[in-house]
Amino acid sequence: MSFKMKVNSVVKQAQAIFKPWDALVYGMVIVIMVVGFANVRILMGNGRERLAIIEMDGEIIDTIYLEQNKIAQEIRIDAGDGKYNVILVGYDYIEILESNCPDQVCVGWGRIRYTGQTIVCLPFRIVVRIVGRTEQAPVDDITW
């Protein structure tokens, strides 16, 4: 059987299986896919890995990779003199759950999840921010 005949028989078989409106179905799924991929790139900081950095008095006291833990974890931070913050790390977000600071601004801040967002607890001088992995990675070379 020549190559052309082989191609013809494959085309015939495909014609027997597929029907015209299938193109619509495939088009729909591909559109969802493309829009989804574009969305992810915009929303997730160009596909970089994201880190949450917790700082106190300008010093980094904890870094957490987002989207690596399946179960939400709570981190308790003691700022001395009975001052504390409870930080909740979810799958792709981080928020301050509880604090005994006077103004409670950090608790009302809500969840942050994208590169560049921060939560500040001014009275205790605690800052939580999210950075992409490529910009100012707070970990030394050995860890990489």
Place this chain on the structure above:
Amino acid sequence: MTMRSKMSPKKLIVLAIIISTALVIHYFESFIPVPAPGAKLGLANIMLLITLVLYSPYEAVLVLVVRSVLGSLMAGNPWSVIYSLSGGFLSLIVMVILYYKFGKHISLAGVSTLGAAFHNIGQLIAASIVFGTFGIFYTYLPALMLFSLFTGTFTGIAAHFSVRNLKKIIGSL
């Protein structure tokens, strides 16, 4: 259930065979490695498509529920029935509409592809609710859509050829 009283012994037997085949496929499918966690080949969907063609949506619902519940129990994780059913029902609704309303214009491969896509969407919605975040939804959806294009087409073609032969066999019983 009125359905049960109407069911002929022949249909009962054929459905039992379909469900047990789907269960076996469902079980062995879990040993096949896939690139993305949470993604599945969805080969058991072949049996659901066959039920849709040979019988009606009612039988398909029966096959889906029994397969999902027993399959989840067999896999050792009863909670996965949430994902299995949420994806399964959304996918079944889509496939029923496509097959019975547009069956003249859309092939089984097309029906199965959109069914696979909506299976993934349903599962991701369930997962998003369980984990309490829609981040999984955004990040996972596109990859699963790409995956379902191939698995859905393959499943549909497999069902296409199975149905042709099964119709002959069941008709001659």
